[in-house]
Amino acid sequence: MPITDPTFYLVAIPAVFLLGVSKSGFGAGFGSLAVPLMALAVPVPQAAAILVPVLLVLDLIGLHAWRRHFDWTVIRFLLPFGLLGTAIGTLLFSALDARLVAGIVGAFTLLFLAQRLLFPPRADAPPPARWWGGLMTTIAGFTSFVAHAGGPPLNAYMLPLKLRPPVYTASIAMFFFTINVAKWGPYAWLGLLDLRNMATSLALLPLSPLGVLLGVRIAHRISQVLFYRLIHAGMLLTGAKLVWDGFLSARM
Secondary structure, three states: OOOOOHHHHHHHHHHHHHHHHHHOOOOOOHHHHHHHHHOOOOOHHHHHHHHHHHHHHHHHHHHHHOOOOOOHHHHHHHHHHHHHHHHHHHHHHHHOOHHHHHHHHHHHHHHHHHHHHHOOOOOOOOOOOHHHHHHHHHHHHHHHHHHOOOHHHHHHHHHHHOOOHHHHHHHHHHHHHHHHHHHHHHHHHOOOOOHHHHHHHHHHHHHHHHHHHHHHHHHOOOOHHHHHHHHHHHHHHHHHHHHHHHHHHHHO
């Protein structure tokens, strides 16, 4: 029997729509708001578990939409570090407060965004160091496992690569598809994939393609400059929301 509380669906439906828009590449970063939104109605681990099947469907739609634009050199570099982060998340999940993790991710996101806007990179700036890419991608795998908030750390490495929007979106789509598939075993082992959560996921699944389809239509028609400005806007909103949930809401 799925969750029947109307309050849950008031936050879950916008969360799934934001995930879809994020998976399309348009408004990348907004997907990290999904778990914080749903956490207004259910505990964070339950929100993360409910979204696992939804994420799988969204990933498959995104992969199909961007199937001609993968950068396999980037993807092959990212995946081992992302899976390492997933393994760390599995081992530490029960000992960690998910809100604290979300707050740390949010603070890091805002600091990175401030640095990028106050000290914008030169057009001829070299790509970031590989050690930085490995660190950020490991953090992305970890935060994706704990709170489906892997976008901001990954963006910290991917944005300076200055990939064309379709290549950027396709490569991130393949990365998160692999990471999200890898979550199924650990989530089941941790007892999060119970019948109630899976039934709730099924109730939300019909909504999942809507955000992707809208986002893909817009992303194919948007300029590169505006595309990255929207990513920055998504990171600002995501970072502010995660910081609020992690450090400030409990004090109010």
